[in-house]
Amino acid sequence: MNLPELTWSLLGRALEAYADSPQATAWLRRHLARFHDPVRLAVVGPRRSGKSTMIDAIAGERLTTPGTSSPEMTWYHVPQSRSQPELMLIDTPAVDGETEPRVVEGICMEADAVLYLMRQPHDDDLAFLRAVQDHPVARAAPVNSLAVLSRADELGGGRVDALISARQIARRHRRDAGLSGLCQDLLPVAGLVASAARTLREEEFAALGALAAQPKRELEPLLLSADRFAAAGERAELLSRFGLFGIRLATTLIRQGASGQPALAAQLLQRSGMAELRDAIAQYFTDRRDVLKARSALIGLEVVLRMEPRPAAAGLVAELERTLAGAHDFRELRLLAALRTGRARLPEELSEEAFRLVGGHGTGATERLGMQAPEPHLRQEAISVLRRWQEYAENPLLGAAERRAAAVVIRSCEALATS
Amino acid sequence: MMASPWLDVLDDTIRACAAHEREDLAERLRIRRTQLVEPKVRVVVLGESSQGKSQLVNGLLNAPVCAVGDDLTTTAPAVIEHAEAPVATLVTGDDGVRAIESADRTPAPIESVTAKANADANAVRAEIGLPRELLATGLALIDTPPIGAPAARHTRNALSVLPQADAALLVSDATRELSPTELDLLTRVTQLCPTVVVVLTKIDLVPGWRQVAERNRAHLARGGLPATVLPVSASLRLAAARTKDSSLNEESGFGALVRHLHRDIAGHADQLRRRSVAALTQMTVDQLLGPLRERLAEARAGDTDELTARYQAAGRRLEELQRESARWQTLLSDEVADLMADLDFDLRDRTRRILREVDEYFEVADPAKDWEVFGEWLRANLTTVAETNSNWLLDRFEWIARKIARQVAPRRPGALPEGWLGSTPLDHVGDLRMPNVERFGVGQKLFVGMRGSYSGLLMFGLATTLAGMPLINPISIGAGAAFGAKSVFEERGNRLKRRQSAGRTAAHRYVDDFFLTYGKESKDTVRMIHRELRDRCTAVAHELRSEITESAKHIKQVIDADTAERTTRARELSRGIDELAHLRKRGQALAASGAVRGLTA
Structure with missing residues (x-):
């Protein structure tokens, strides 16, 4: 049985054991019902870290009213689209040092996955991420959070190359022991540009085109400061949508030949870091919906077992521990992140293969093995890959992190070979 | 330079630090004084x-x-001062303030000196000299590392610079309002350096910077922080410098900032100093006052609770002893009366038993023959009685003594020594004299036999004369012999009875004598020991009482002395506090005198 099935059966047995406790039953039923929902992704961060903008950017439409904040969680359903699977986005109240623990706990319980927005990589306030992992099940599997430098353009002072600089900063910090233990990855995103790009309108493209068409001599003084640019009323609207960085970037891109609204939108998405974030969300969260759901359900189950201990549930406690200890899916996800962020260093071709085998390109057997073939051939291939990795894992020159990585890959291959 | 009032206040503060044994504070103030001068x-x-x-x-x-960068860049402070020609020095040394004197100074190219300082873990600071009009008036700019996690090296480096600041520019960018941590930092900074300007940077980046500036001003007003907010854009300033565009320069906000630095900061050095000294004085005085007030409160509250409690306990103990002395005396006389009764009964009982045995003995024994043996036996028995009885007496007294000792001095087990009763078994058993016993000699026997045989001879002789026999014939002679023998026998039995009765009487008298003398002796002993015991117990109780009285007196003296001492100390402390409060007021007066326009926004 794989992890989601195991979890499902555990929840079923817990329902039987707690049949006489209405509170526990309701709680467990809610977790069972959640199993089939889309992934719930909470966007969390301190004040003015760009939470609403990020939600708009992920959803691809203007769902939020800028500048407002609600003291409660707000839910947005994002239906499946060409570019992205179905999602449940949660806009949360600002989280900082003074937030009540109740709010943080609520977010931890409701969300399957968390995007933690930071303005700066060395924000000392990682307390929320710590709180997210502050649970026995969560600690065993810190696989449900991504940190995002959500105003990456401001890090580089709004220069056109700000994102390049921000990427370097993120690369430096993502291997930080403090951060890597708490989340899967750290990604820079220029949130405002990303959300504008997702909702780019034809007339906006036209206005940007007109700006780009102006001679450099005239345009450059305009782009020196937000005040100067917004001096003319119609441009103020454009500025509020794109930000100075967005306008600088868009005009540069149009000058460099981005013709047409879709092309510009695609380029802006790429340059804003949003494309990478979307990949990461897919790889870590939506592709692994079942695993994340199982994780949330196990956390819910653990809470019930801890709050209402009883003899009938003693077996379940042991079973839960066994399930957690044996949950290969969590380890796959951790390895995925380690390979992506460079925390585990394998030789390049092996790294790519490992990434594929642990499900970086999709969790089906064909995607993992990277070949289209009927079942017996797939199994043959899986066995040969397994042999190769077993040999590799015995290489005495490997470091501890690499050995662990190889062990996870072997386990994935075994699953492929025996499925 | 005319003598400044702030210098007096500062010197007085330094003296106050020394007076209150805070050399550390005094040392810091002295360093600061040389800078202020x-x-x-x-x-x-x-x-x-x-x-x-x-x-x-x-x-x-x-x-x-x-050096500027998008990530954390500055890790070491940089000091920029006026110089005729550009010059730069890298100062390195071990971590810490003391290293400033022993630091190494190496010249470095001006373009890369800060980058080098940032890369060098041992860098204390970079020093740069530049020919600038802004600096010519004596202004020195100090760039600091960011203030973040309290434990980080860069935070420590930044905070170490703060005490030498005459004015501070708190930099916060326009993309967001002042955060709670920044406001907190501002509060801390104003304590050390009351002249603070909040510089709102990057205003070119966001359209809404005016609202942010307004909100920041509101935050500052709410926090009671007297700081001006000046919005600037460095990128506009650099662009203006490139294009030599003075309107752009004005737009960058730097014009206003430079004017502020010139006019309100560099131009009012004396006022700045006054405010710095005022802040320093107040902070230092507060640091001195805290412990002083605590000590005063301590002195007033008094710490004699324990002593007073002990004093009261001693009083209670005395009363208790009084009560107890009555109690143990009653107990003692009761016990002794019991003892006497018991002893008397015991003695009587034992002697009676002996007498009963004596009576039985003389039923059969002949005193004439067995007197020696009997005498031994009786003496031995009576001695045993006397010994047992007197041992018992002593044991009982030991026991009573222990019991009383527990009452008199329960916490002093050795108050009445064990075995103090002299064991003096006296010889109460006198000599037993043999009663007068008449001897039944051969002559007497002969005489009694003759007298008895005479009547038998006569009786049978007369009877046989009737039968014609002579008066003296064999029959009468035989009867006479038989009668004579019988008389002798009877006489012997009677005499034995008389002797036995005399023996008994002698024994009874003897035991009676013993009873009388021993009983008297025993009672005397009891009374003597009783008195002895009572005297000893009284002595111990008295000793105890006087000890407690003594200690209570001592405690009282200590309390009195302590109270007197505390009163003096409290007086001294409050005098010190008054002096410091006066100093603090002088500091406040410094800050208030001639507030400068623009410095208190």
């Missing part, structure tokens, strides 16, 4: 990370002297 005005640029501190310094100087 110099004509230089130090302006520290500080703030959280990536707010544009170094870029602000570069903008002010119109030169890229401080």
Whole structure:
């Protein structure tokens, strides 16, 4: 049985054991019902870290009213689209040092996955991420959070190359022991540009085109400061949508030949870091919906077992521990992140293969093995890959992190070979 | 230079520190004093990370002297002062303030000196000299590392610069309002350096910077922080420098900032000093006052509770002893009366038993023959009685003594020594004299036999004469012999009875004598021991009482002395506090005298 099935059966047995406790039953039923929902992704961060903008950017439409904040969680359903699977986005109240623990706990319980927005990589306030992992099940599997430098353009002072600089900063910090233990990855995103790009309108493209068409001599003084640019009323609207960085970037891109609204939108998405974030969300969260759901359900189950201990549930406690200890899916996800962020260093071709085998390109057997073939051939291939990795894992020159990585890959291959 | 009132206040504060044995504070103030006496005005640029501190310094100087970057860049402070020609020095040394004297100074190229300082873990600071009009008036700019996690090296480096600041520029960018941590930092900074300007940087980046500035002003007003908010854009300033566009320069906000630095900071050095000294004095005085007030409160509250409690306990103990002495005396006389009765009964009982045995003995025994043996036996028995009885007496007294001792001095087990009763078994058993016993000699026997045989001879002789026999014939002679023998026998039995009765009487008298003399002796002993015991117990109780009285007296003296001492100490402390409060008022007066326009926004 794989992890989601195991979890499902555990929840079923817990329902039987707690049949006489209405509170526990309701709680467990809610977790069972959640199993089939889309992934719930909470966007969390301190004040003015760009939470609403990020939600708009992920959803691809203007769902939020800028500048407002609600003291409660707000839910947005994002239906499946060409570019992205179905999602449940949660806009949360600002989280900082003074937030009540109740709010943080609520977010931890409701969300399957968390995007933690930071303005700066060395924000000392990682307390929320710590709180997210502050649970026995969560600690065993810190696989449900991504940190995002959500105003990456401001890090580089709004220069056109700000994102390049921000990427370097993120690369430096993502291997930080403090951060890597708490989340899967750290990604820079220029949130405002990303959300504008997702909702780019034809007339906006036209206005940007007109700006780009102006001679450099005239345009450059305009782009020196937000005040100067917004001096003319119609441009103020454009500025509020794109930000100075967005306008600088868009005009540069149009000058460099981005013709047409879709092309510009695609380029802006790429340059804003949003494309990478979307990949990461897919790889870590939506592709692994079942695993994340199982994780949330196990956390819910653990809470019930801890709050209402009883003899009938003693077996379940042991079973839960066994399930957690044996949950290969969590380890796959951790390895995925380690390979992506460079925390585990394998030789390049092996790294790519490992990434594929642990499900970086999709969790089906064909995607993992990277070949289209009927079942017996797939199994043959899986066995040969397994042999190769077993040999590799015995290489005495490997470091501890690499050995662990190889062990996870072997386990994935075994699953492929025996499925 | 005319004598400044602030210098007097500062010197007085230093003296106060020394007087209150805070050499550490005094030392710090002395260092600060030498800085304040110099004509230089130090302006520290500080703030959280990536707010544009170094870029602000570069903008002010119109030169890229401080290394800037998008990530954490500055880790060591940079001091920029006026110099005729550009010059730069890298100062390195071990971590800590003391290293400043023993630091190594190496010249470095001006373009890369801050980058080097940032890369060097041992860098204390970078020193840069530039020919700038802004600095010519004695202004020194100090760029600092960002203030963040309290344990980080860069935070410590930044905070170590703060005490020498005459004015501070707190840098916060326009993308957001002042955060709670920044406001907290501001509060801390104003305690050390009351002249603070909040510089709102990066205003070119966001359209809404005016609202942010307004909100920041509101935050500052709410926090009671007297700081001006000046919005600037370093990138506009640099662009203006490139294009020599003075309107752009004005737009960058740097014009206003430079004017502020010139007019309100560099131009009012004396006022700045006064405010710095006022802040320093107040902070120092507060630091001195805290422990002083605590000590005063302590002195007033008094710490004699324990002593008083002990004094009261002693009083209670005395009363208790009084009560107890009555109690143990009653107990003692009761016990002794019991003892006497018991002893008397015991003695009587034992002697009676002996007498009963004596009676039985003389039923059969003949005193004439067995007197020696009997005498031995009786003496031995009576001695045993006397010994047992007197041992018992002593044991009982030991026991009573222990019991009383527990009552009299329960906490002093050795108050009445064990075995103090002299064991003096006297010889109460006198000599037993043999009663007068008449001897039944051969002559007497002969005489009694003759007398008895005479009547038998006569009786049978007369009877046989009737039968014609002579008066003396064999029959009468035989009867006479038989009668004579019988008389002798009877006489012997009677005599034995008489002897036995005399023996008994003698024994009874003897035991009676013993009873009388021993009983008297025993009672005397009891009374003697009783008195002895009572005297001893009284002595112990008295001793105890006087000890407690003594200690209570001592405690009372200590309490009195302590109270007197505390009163003097409290008086001294309050005098010290008054002096410090006066000093503090003088400091406040310094700050208040001639507030400068623009410095208190």
